[in-house]
Amino acid sequence: MSLSKDQLRSLLTQVVCAQQDPLDCDRCYEHVAEFAEAELTGKPLCEALQAVQTHLQSCPCCRDEYQALMEGLREVLQNECNDSGSGIVDA
Numbered sequence: 001m002s003l004s005k006d007q008l009r010s011l012l013t014q015v016v017c018a019q020q021d022p023l024d025c026d027r028c029y030e031h032v033a034e035f036a037e038a039e040l041t042g043k044p045l046c047e048a049l050q051a052v053q054t055h056l057q058s059c060p061c062c063r064d065e066y067q068a069l070m071e072g073l074r075e076v077l078q079n080e081c082n083d084s085g086s087g088i089v090d091a
Helices: 005-020 025-041 047-058 060-084
Strands: none
Touching: 025 047, 025 060, 047 060
């Protein structure tokens, strides 16, 4: 079985990222909400959140969870923006 250049490149990237990944999935999960907030607000990433970013690049399972979280957060934020502009006032 031979691999294409793209497959080899992807495999090598995963190996390099895995060697540099200081987090396991449980520790990534502990910080993923904080990472998502930083991403949404444009805050700079501290060292711990940079480790989350590295883990998300190398772990498809955590990346999928993070992407689902971000989709949900974006939807909530969009709904809040729509509600605040609609003239609805909470009593």
